[in-house]
Each structure stands twice: as structure tokens, then as C-alpha cells.
Amino acid sequence: xxxxxxxxxxxxxxxxxxxxxxxxxxxxxxxxxxxxxxxxxxxxxxxxxxxxxxxxxxxxxxxxxxxxxxxxxxxxxxxxxxxxxxxxxxxxxxxxxxxxxxxxxxxxxxxxxxxxxxxxxxxxxxxxxxxxxxxxxxxxxxxxxxxxxxxxxxxxxxxxxxxxxxxxxxxxxxxxxxxxxxxxxxxxxxxxxxxxxxxxxxxxxxxxxxxxxxxxxxxxxxxxxxxxxxxxxxxxxxxxxxxxxxxxxxxxxxxxxxxxxxxxxxxxxxxxxxxxxxxxxxxxxxxxxxxx
Numbered sequence: 001x002x003x004x005x006x007x008x009x010x011x012x013x014x015x016x017x018x019x020x021x022x023x024x025x026x027x028x029x030x031x032x033x034x035x036x037x038x039x040x041x042x043x044x045x046x047x048x049x050x051x052x053x054x055x056x057x058x059x060x061x062x063x064x065x066x067x068x069x070x071x072x073x074x075x076x077x078x079x080x081x082x083x084x085x086x087x088x089x090x091x092x093x094x095x096x097x098x099x100x101x102x103x104x105x106x107x108x109x110x111x112x113x114x115x116x117x118x119x120x121x122x123x124x125x126x127x128x129x130x131x132x133x134x135x136x137x138x139x140x141x142x143x144x145x146x147x148x149x150x151x152x153x154x155x156x157x158x159x160x161x162x163x164x165x166x167x168x169x170x171x172x173x174x175x176x177x178x179x180x181x182x183x184x185x186x187x188x189x190x191x192x193x194x195x196x197x198x199x200x201x202x203x204x205x206x207x208x209x210x211x212x213x214x215x216x217x218x219x220x221x222x223x224x225x226x227x228x229x230x231x232x233x234x235x236x237x238x239x240x241x242x243x244x245x246x247x248x249x250x251x252x253x254x255x256x257x258x259x260x261x262x263x264x265x266x267x268x269x270x271x272x273x274x275x276x277x278x279x280x281x282x283x284x285x286x287x288x289x290x291x292x
Contacts, residue, residue: 054107063099080134166203173223228271236265239286
């Protein structure tokens, strides 16, 4: 090749390269993205997988002293350590037995509740302490420090032979009467305490007694608004006829108006709230104002 041909060829090559660059860029832009690993999607139509149900593989058929039940059965079930306190009546007596025989296999939760219920029947209550321990109380024992107060609805309270504390606010009832009524069904001494500063009751008893054996039901039935007393009052009418005013006053559910033409007055029967309203309506009627 001559020296003149080399520059021409270089120019042709560069020109071709410039034409190819846009085509190459477009091809890279339109190329499919590399596949991404699929992610599970959670939505109302595709909810997250539910936690696996407990397996029912526990069956009981034994009669054992209380201490052995706590050491060999209950502690492994709840995965907690028993904090032994002072010897309790029956707790270290080998003659006091807990007997439990089940007809069907139980889940771990069902087995725990079954043992707690049987302990409760013998007067023992199991109280969780923190996350790793539990304590056993005999009826009449003092409550452990750090107990929790609960103001939850009865439907959310756990069942079984555990102590629970429920705070109930009184609105209408006489607290002395409520305390007396609740104490009659309580299983533990000093289980009903009234706090005057907050007008509240503190119920401390077995969960079954607070929830199932009418303590909360009794409070609900006793703490009701008393029926309003119907009173009578004679209201003289000075600027109109009593019978005309009586005809213009609307009648409420528990009110009654009787016009006495001789004295030109109204005999009104009503509770305190309605009596106040009726007096206002009478004043408006005497002053020829529209009361309807």
C-alpha cells in the first residue's frame, strides 16, 4: 500500500466504529435483566405461614408426691427452675399425692394446665418468677414481690391454678358492700382490697375464682347505677292557666303532670333531671315561648 492509502483506511475504520457504538449501547439496554431469586410475598391473599401447631404426644398416668411432681413433671414441662422456699404444709409430705390420669394425648400447653389445675385442687398455686423460675405457694401464703396487676377483660385472663390480680374501678356501688359480697366467695384471705383514693378494688385470688366463680360477675351486677327516685313538687302558675300549661308540656317516660285548677298550680312527678327540665319548660310556656 502507498502512504496515501493508509490514512484513507484509518478514516473508514473510525467512521464504521462510530456508527456501531449506538447499536451496541441499545442492545445492552434492551437485554433482559439477570434473574433475581424469588422472594415470598406476604399479603392478605397470601398470608405468612402459621406457626406449627403443638404436637399432642404427652399422656399422664401417675400418682406422686407434690415435690416429685414439681421436680420430675412440671419443671421440665415449663422449662423453669423451682425456687424452693420455706417448707409448706403438704409440699414435702410424701403422703400428699397428686394424681393425674389422662384419656387422650395432650399438647405441652394442655399438660402444663392439667398439672396446675391438679395442684390447685390440693391448695397449691404455681407463680412464675421472671423467665426462668417458678415458686409454689400454699393457700394463705404471702404473695411474692413483683406480682403483676392486671386490668384486662375477663376473656383474656389465663385459666388454671395460678394467682392473678385484677383491678376493678367502682362507679356506683358501696365499696363496703362489694367487699363483703366478694369475700364470701374468695378462696384466700385478704383477697379483696378497696383503695379509696382511686375508688378501685384489687382482687387477688386464684384465676379460676376471679374469672369463673362469679367475682367479676358479682362486681358487674353490684356496681350499677341506682334507679332514680321520683319526687313530687307543686309549681304555682302565675301568668297562664295551669291546665293550658300542662297540655303544652311534653311528657317524658317517668314524668306526670296534674293541673290543680283551684290553686292554678301543677303537681309534677319526676326525677331530679326531668324536674329541672320541666321547670324550664314551664317558665318558657308562661312567657309565651315555643317549647316544642
